[in-house]
Amino acid sequence: MKKGFLLFALACFVASAQAQDINLLSPEKTGGKSFLETVNLRRSERSYVKKDLPAQQLSNLLWVANGFNRNDKRTAPTAMNRQEMELYVLLDDGVYFYDAKQHHLKSVAKGNFTEALGQPDISNHAALSIIMVADLNKSSVESARISSGYISQNIYLFAASEGLGTVARGSFKQDELSKTLGLTAKQAIILVQPVGFLQ
Ligand SMILES: Cc1cc2nc3c(=O)[nH]c(=O)nc-3n(C[C@H](O)[C@H](O)[C@H](O)COP(=O)(O)O)c2cc1C
Numbered sequence: 001m002k003k004g005f006l007l008f009a010l011a012c013f014v015a016s017a018q019a020q021d022i023n024l025l026s027p028e029k030t031g032g033k034s035f036l037e038t039v040n041l042r043r044s045e046r047s048y049v050k051k052d053l054p055a056q057q058l059s060n061l062l063w064v065a066n067g068f069n070r071n072d073k074r075t076a077p078t079a080m081n082r083q084e085m086e087l088y089v090l091l092d093d094g095v096y097f098y099d100a101k102q103h104h105l106k107s108v109a110k111g112n113f114t115e116a117l118g119q120p121d122i123s124n125h126a127a128l129s130i131i132m133v134a135d136l137n138k139s140s141v142e143s144a145r146i147s148s149g150y151i152s153q154n155i156y157l158f159a160a161s162e163g164l165g166t167v168a169r170g171s172f173k174q175d176e177l178s179k180t181l182g183l184t185a186k187q188a189i190i191l192v193q194p195v196g197f198l199q
Contacts, residue, residue: 020107020110021096021104021105021106021107022096022104022105022107023104023105024055024058024059024062024103024104024105025055025056025059026059026103027059027060027062027063027064027067027103028056028059028060029063029069032158032161032162033160033161038157038160038161039157039160041160041161042156042157042160043156043160044156044166044167044168045159045165045166045167045196045198046121046122046165046167047125047165047198047199048122048125048126048127048165048194048196048197048198048199049125049196049197049198049199050124050125050126050127050196050197051127051196051197052127053127053128053195057162057164058128059103060158060162061155061158061162061195062087062089062098062100062103062105062130063075063103064154064155064157064158065087065098065130065151065154065155065158066085066086066087066098066100066151066154067100067103068100068101068103074100075154076147076150076151076154077147077150078139078143078147078150079139079143079146079147082138082139082143083138084134084135084136084138084139084143084144084147085132085133085134085135085144085147085148085151085190086098086100086132086133086135087100087130087131087132087133087151088108088130088131088133088181089105089128089129089130089131090113090114090117090128090129090130090131091128092112092114093110093111093112094107094108094109094110094111094112094113095108095109095113095131095180095181096108108181108182109180109181109182113177113180114129115176116172116173116176116177116180117129117169117172117173117177117192117194118169118171118172118173119169119171119172122167122169122194123194125196126194126195126196127164127194127195127196127197128194128195129192129193129194129195130155130192130193130194130195131177131181131189131192132148132151132152132189132190132191132192132193133181133183133187133188133189133190134147134148134187134188134189134190135186135187136186136187136188137186141188141190144188144190145190148190148191151191152168152191152193155193155195156168159195163198164195164196164197164198165195165196165197165198166193166194166195166196167193167194168191168193169191169192169193169194170191172189172192174189177189177192
């Protein structure tokens with residue numbers, strides 16, 4: 001009986017250690033470079049120095065990308081406010097779902113899955129990669145491609161304003177990455193976008 005309880009407690013401990021969510025700080029909604037300066041600096045960068053994003057920068061980045069800036073609407077527009085796009089974040093220790101409403105990163109899988117991103121020259125040195133996933137129950141792939149463009153530009157502008165590097169990536173290992181994220185047949189990865197520190 002005692003041994004059974006100990007095993008149960010150990011199983012609970014292991015399960016909680018494996019599923020470690022990340023509590024994001026509240027996003028900052030003021031600051032950064034001027035809009036015109038930011039647009040002038042917008043570009044694709046593919047060479048990064050490997051370093052983690054500070055917690056506040058991670059929070060701001062995800063909020064800018066596709067967070068809620070009104071009660072039921074987001075920083076990136078979608079046709080008829082369908083909000084078919086959700087973000088996953090690939091960090092060195094695992095992959096996380098960005099719960100935009102709660103502004104929270106929910107652990108999806110533990111481990112290093114960088115290889116599934118493809119383009120290792122870019123992926124291996126990024127601080128993180130944002131994976132844009134469409135819910136095809138809510139919209140078509142065509143519509144999701146348009147929506148992901150807005151999210152991508154939000155990320156580009158955030159990176160430009162912060163002096164970080166980023167690049168939209170249409171080429172990645174769709175099947176391997178979908179499996180890693182545990183996606184269903186009605187979910188599709190549209191774009192991957194690494195963010196990193198410039199060399
Ligand atoms: C939809 C889309 C997909 C892209 N896919 C890739 C990619 O797989 N790999 C890559 O290195 N760059 C990719 N790019 C970045 C483009 O090569 C880049 O935007 C273009 O060369 C213009 O450069 P700029 O962004 O600095 O203006 C992609 C851009 C877009 C918009």
